[in-house]
Amino acid sequence: MSQGKKESSGKTKGDGHSINSLEVLRHSAAHLLAHAVLDLFPGTQVGIGPAVENGFYYDFLRDKPFTPEDLQAIEKRMRELAAADIPIEKIVLDKKEAIELFQKMGQKLKVELIEEKGGDQVSCYRQDNFIDFCLGPHLPSTGAIKYFKLLSVSGAYWRGDESGPQLQRIYGTAFFTQEDLDNYLHFLEEARHRDHRRLGVDLDLFSFNELVGPGLVLWHPKGGAIRRELEHYWQEEHFQDGYEFLYTPHIAKLDVWRTSGHVEFYEAMYPPFQSEGIEYELKPMNCPFHIMVYKSRLRSYRDLPLRWAELGTVYRYERSGVLHGLLRVRGFTQDDAHIFCRGDQLEEEITRVISLAMRMLQTFGFSEFDVFLSTRPEKYVGRLEDWEKATEALKKALEAKGLSYQIDEGEGVFYGPKIDIKIKDALGRSWQCTTIQLDFNLAERFDLNYTGEDGQPHRPFLIHRAILGSLERFFGILIEHYKGNFPLWLAPVQVSILPIADRHNEYAEQLDQRFRREGLRSVVNARREKIGHKIREAEMEKVPTILIVGDKEVANESVSLRVHTVGDKGEIKVSKFLEKIKNLIKNKSITYDF
RNA sequence: GCCAGCGUAGCUCAGCGGUAGAGCAACUGAUUCGUAAUCAGUGGGUCGGAGGUUCGAAUCCUCUCGCUGGCUCCA
Incomplete structure (x- = not known):
């Protein structure tokens, strides 16, 4: 999820290089943070400190952890440095000079960055005794940084590498006016009030239990009432749209996951267990089962398209640190479906899925969407012409629906191109729900065929899609979107x-x-x-x-x-x-x- | 999984080396009432779990489980 709060300043239009942009302000605020930290905690090494969507952060390498009290002291020091209105000046050094300078200051992480990224001439910014390797631009002086607040401290890997050293990241935010800052802090407060974990307890909707296990949702009667409505609605929409319904088991022999390739490539599988000497596995996905239904008899070109849906509960071993309420769990129910179709049906089928998704999401009051089309990555399986045909079909379907979309070039999964749809909730935050993915891998691995007009076997296209994503996650999003004030049709007690x-x-x-x-x-x-x-x-x-x-x-x-x-x-x-x-x-x- | 923080009654929290507390909720009784809290009383906790230090541990230490904020991950 991304916390997509819109910048309210109005002084930026995504122009990162205007001196008046929030991005510049925040980047300068990050420098101010690092300046304050080095003042208070000499010997600390600094990592990187960029502006981010809602503020800024700076990474530090230091033996001792920063405490909440440290954070307060740092913020106080920042205010002092800001009040001193220290000029921020750009200095350009020879690369060698720069490396020596930072070496002398003991900033080894910076030396590493300069060696890697710096050209012959290295751009640095200086404010008093604090110097940072940085492209800029920055505000002319620290006095312009008036409305800011440090928010949290957390761990972060140097260069995002899990095996590398772990740094401490201090997050903060900054704005041009007190009003903007207050609005943002109010937004954070509002988000806390809407937190589905809080409302889940208050409204008696669901719970987790230590004995049962982390990431395993217990739906209470009131949550159950909502789920029942969601499921009815989902089934009715799918029935009307020509889907048929499958029910498949929660476990299967490990062999099926060997055939599908999950054992080899999918990391979130639970360890298998044995029964009567046979290895079984909890299902992390529904696809192989649907495929087996497809393969249960010969399919003719006349049979296609086949649209098979299932509210399938899957189990994935998500690492303990990533679990988050209903939004990231270990057992969840996908509103899954697989569409088997011919190439000439592809565009029509994808268009139908997009229509269905829009119709359903709008029913819940979501009206703003961000649509992404991800294309072929460097490593991929399947035939190039299939990729091209499918990607073209995805594009045409989006265009037919009049949807503006962003292309994530090369960001597709290895088995096929995909469309992702993100919704914006009542607070303007984005959530990914709908995903429509072509799968050339499983079609191949399971050797899917249909008999064509020519009497010859042909490979069908396999579309994997979910509209709501998972019921658990969507439930969590709904709770926050409605702030627990469910519309009548969903309200547990009406x-x-x-x-x-x-x-x-x-x-x-x-x-x-x-x-x-x-x-x-x-x-x-x-x-x-x-x-x-x-x-x-x-x-x-x-x-x-x-x-x-x-x-x-x-x-x-x-x-x-x-x-x-x-x-x-x-x-x-x-x-x-x-x-x-x-x-x-x-x-x-x-x-x-x- | 990693870094940090936090686990005390159903919920929100106080207590931080000397016999476990408050408010709300629950239960019992009285009140029969017109648009967001009637009054009185009662019960409820192996202070997340296990080990240790101490005459004595909710309080200090170690381990462990869970949660939180991030990182990483989400083919």
Whole structure:
């Protein structure tokens, strides 16, 4: 995931070389950070310190770890250095000179960088006693760095190499105005409020358990209600789009993963286990099973395309440090499908998948998409002409849908080109969900064929695709996107009925039963509490519609409707309420518009 | 997996070498009430786990498990 908060400064338009750009400000802030660290902790070596999407960081090599108190002290020192308004000047040195200079300062990492990257002339920036090897540009002086904050410290490998030394990375952010900084800090705060791990506990949606194991999701009844709706919706959309449904096992003989090549190439496989002397393996993917169904009989060109979908639960050994709530787990359910088709059907099939993806994602209220087309990498399998044909089909399909997309040249996986679609959530953050991938590898390894018009065997194209990605992950994204305020059709409890006094309980129960018969998820809160208390409880549970029933409502066959986050909507006839709520649910309306 | 930080009641947290605490939640009783917290009482913890130091450990040390922020990884 990328934290795609939009820069709000307006002073940058991606122009990294304008002196007024946020990028320059942040890069200079990174230098200021390194300057402060060297002031306070002499002997520290500096790595690299670039501006990044939402701020900047600088990497340091030092024996002792930085503590939160150190961070505070560093920030204080930065403010002092900024207040001193030290001029930042560019100096150009001979490469040899530069190496000697940094060698003398004990900055071995910098020497390494200069040796590798520096030309005959090496550009450096100096502010007081701090000198850095850097292309620039920078602000004219440190005084312009006013609105910044250090955010966190973490480990980072030198040059991203796991076997190399580990550095300490200090993250911070900087803006041109206090308002922009405040907005960003507010955004971080808002993201914390929306954190699906927090809301998962508060709303009783799901949990993890130490005994059960890390990365293994337990869906609670309320999360289960949401999943059930997701699955129904998913199945209905796929049925309407001509898919058929498969169910396949969670384990298979290791041999199938040998044939598929996973044993050799896929790192996230769990270790196999033995039974009756045969090795079995938990499935990390569904593809081989679908392929085996394909191969269960001869296929004719008339049979194609075949669109086979499965909500298939797979298990992948993700390294312990990468697990993250529902967004990165070890057992998850892909909304998977495999399409077997002829070359002449390719473009049409891909277009259909894109349409389906757009339709489904829009249903959840996602309206902004970033689309990426990844093309053939250097190392690849399959025939060049198939790659070209498939890549062309992907492009044409995107163009047919009028989607603007970015080409990631050479970034495709080795087995085929692909389209990835990222959605933007309510906070503007990007999440990858949909992926559409051609697979020349498995088609070959499993020797897939169909009989053509000519009576000869032909290799079908195999498309592997997921729309939501995985149910767990998509659930997590939805929780954050809606901030737990699910649209009516997804809300675990849709209606909370609150009798004012005991004598209204019977009426409340009658309503509840009637609602259930209509397929609504409703509950009665007959606790002997004041109505204000029960309203508070329902509001905190984020129940979309709250129905208060007392003497008046019993007499009128009505309810008093209160809509979550909106407030009191007044008295409404039960039949009218039912009609409206059923309509909102049927339309999968994002808002509750009573 | 790596670096760092954190694990005390269901939740949020205090206590940091001398008999385990608060608020909320839960439970019991009273209250029968009209749009975001009625009052009173009660129960609840091998202080993540294991070992060690100490007369004495939630508190100090070691190991381990889990979580968090990153890195790396996600053919």
